[in-house]
Amino acid sequence: xxxxxxxxxxxxxxxxxxxxxxxxxxxxxxxxxxxxxxxxxxxxxxxxxxxxxxxxxxxxxxxxxxxxxxxxxxx
Numbered sequence: 609x610x611x612x613x614x615x616x617x618x619x620x621x622x623x624x625x626x627x628x629x630x631x632x633x634x635x636x637x638x639x640x641x642x643x644x645x646x647x648x649x650x651x652x653x654x655x656x657x658x659x660x661x662x663x664x665x666x667x668x669x670x671x672x673x674x675x676x677x678x679x680x681x682x683x
Contacts, residue, residue: 638678
């Protein structure tokens, strides 16, 4: 799935194996936040989306997420 707004680009990839990837880019400063998930059940999937909402609304970075600055973007 891909989502885009004036502030964020988000991609959520989910495989039948239960692995999932969350990849985001905040367009205002080109900061990326990515995280890998191993989903075992529906609650784990709900947790992924809960973390995504907290990132988008409250700028709360999920635990164990990779945070990076896109090359050439202002720090």
